[in-house]
Every structure is written in C-alpha cells, then in structure tokens.
Amino acid sequence: MSQEQQIAIEERFARVFNDKSFKERLSSIDFEKYINGKKRLSFQKHDTIFEDGETPKGVFVLEKGAAKLSKSGAFGKDQILRFIKEGDIIGYRSLLCGENFQAKAEAMTDIECIFLPADIFMYLLEVDPQLSFAMLQKISYELGESSNTITFLAQKTVRERLAEILILLEQKLGVDPEGFIKISLTREEIANIIGTATESAIRLISEFKQDSLIEVDGRNIKILNHDKLMKLGHVVL
Numbered sequence: 001m002s003q004e005q006q007i008a009i010e011e012r013f014a015r016v017f018n019d020k021s022f023k024e025r026l027s028s029i030d031f032e033k034y035i036n037g038k039k040r041l042s043f044q045k046h047d048t049i050f051e052d053g054e055t056p057k058g059v060f061v062l063e064k065g066a067a068k069l070s071k072s073g074a075f076g077k078d079q080i081l082r083f084i085k086e087g088d089i090i091g092y093r094s095l096l097c098g099e100n101f102q103a104k105a106e107a108m109t110d111i112e113c114i115f116l117p118a119d120i121f122m123y124l125l126e127v128d129p130q131l132s133f134a135m136l137q138k139i140s141y142e143l144g145e146s147s148n149t150i151t152f153l154a155q156k157t158v159r160e161r162l163a164e165i166l167i168l169l170e171q172k173l174g175v176d177p178e179g180f181i182k183i184s185l186t187r188e189e190i191a192n193i194i195g196t197a198t199e200s201a202i203r204l205i206s207e208f209k210q211d212s213l214i215e216v217d218g219r220n221i222k223i224l225n226h227d228k229l230m231k232l233g234h235v236v237l
Contacts, residue, residue, distance in 0.1 A: 181223070
C-alpha cells in the first residue's frame with residue numbers, strides 16, 4: 001500500500017472518530033451514551049496499557065504520544081509487532097474476536113488517550129456505518145502490514161531490513177523539528193524489529209552512519225539520504 005493510501009485511511013478514521021462528527025451522525029441518545037461512556041486516560045513512558053492475556057474491556061485511541069505492541073516468545077524475549085502513533089486505535093482486534101489480548105501494549109512516551117468501553121464501541125459499530133467502514137479499512141490495512149512483515153523477515157537480508165525499517169518508522173511516526181525520527185529506540189529494540197542480534201544491529205547502524213545514510217545522536221536517528229536507503233532496502237512508498 002502506498003503512503004498516500006495509508007494517509008487516506010488514517011484521515012478517514014480521524015474524520016469519523018471525534019466528538020463533532022459523532023454528534024452530527026448519531027442520535028441524541030446515542031451521542032449522549034458515547035460522551036458519558038468515554039474516558040480520558042494518561043500513561044507515563046514505560047507504563048503498560050494492557051497486558052498479553054488480559055481480557056479486553058474497551059479500545060484505546062491515542063491522542064498524544066507513541067506506544068508499541070509486543071509479544072513474549074518461548075524464551076522470554078519480546079518481539080515488537082508494531083508501533084502505535086497519535087490517531088491510532090488499539091485493542092479492537094481481540095475485542096471483535098472475543099478473545100483475550102494477544103500482545104502487550106506499552107507506552108514509549110508519555111501518552112494521552114481516549115478509552116471507549118467495549119459495550120459502547122461495539123454498539124457504535126452497529127449504529128454508525130461510517131465508523132464501521134473506517135474500521136474495516138484499518139483492519140484490512142493492518143492485515144496487509146502483517147503480510148508484509150512476514151515477507152520482510154523471510155526474504156530480506158539484515159542490512160536490507162534495517163534500511164527498510166528506518167524508512168517505515170520515519171513514515172509512520174514522523175520526525176521532530178531537527179529531523180530525527182520521533183521515537184528513540186534502544187539498539188536491542190532495533191535488533192528485535194529486524195530479527196538479528198544486538199551486536200549486528202550496532203555494527204550496521206555504525207556502517208550506515210559511516211556511509212552518511214543516517215545521523216545518530218544517542219538513541220535518536222535521522223535519515224540523511226532517503227534515496228540510497230530506499231534503494232538499499234528495496235522500499236517502494
């Protein structure tokens with residue numbers, strides 16, 4: 001999926017999931033049910049939003065900050081599944097499937113979000129076709145992302161995987177005023193994402209820096225040469 005299509009899906013969800021839009025589409029009774037049911041929650045960096053195996057009680061829509069979804073493997077090592085940014089909704093897949101959460105959600109920065117209880121979220125999906133369609137698009141997009149991840153890990157070299165993940169992280173999370181990707185990751189987390197040893201990730205980051213592909217400031221990374229990095233990772237946006 002192109003970046004333009006991804007942005008269009010995210011913009012559609014943002015247009016339909018907000019107080020003003022709900023007030024225009026819902027009946028006064030349904031809108032009051034939504035307003036009275038939703039809560040604003042805050043999480044600090046490293047706080048757990050929900051645990052793997054926990055029973056879903058509702059969905060979370062991030063208004064500020066970033067989070068990660070991870071799954072603990074057989075040997076206790078966490079595998080990062082994907083990153084959550086402002087405007088994203090999490091917790092809905094397990095809720096719709098009627099199962100416990102299959103991953104852990106953890107705040108990577110301080111977070112502010114809207115929590116919508118399960119009964120209200122499910123009710124809104126029944127009475128609001130625009131919300132249902134926006135959610136269907138998001139589910140389809142994330143299913144495609146999962147398929148791409150399988151190909152990413154199975155067919156690309158570690159060097160190609162690092163190049164691609166840096167491009168995708170910048171695309172998904174954006175950059176700060178100085179041009180650094182809007183999330184600071186440990187070398188272990190980067191190694192986790194690209195499926196390699198921490199030592200290999202450290203070596204590759206150093207090589208990318210020496211080749212003037214990226215700039216590194218502690219845990220922060222800025223892409224200096226997008227074209228070369230995209231060619232190296234065989235990335236098509």
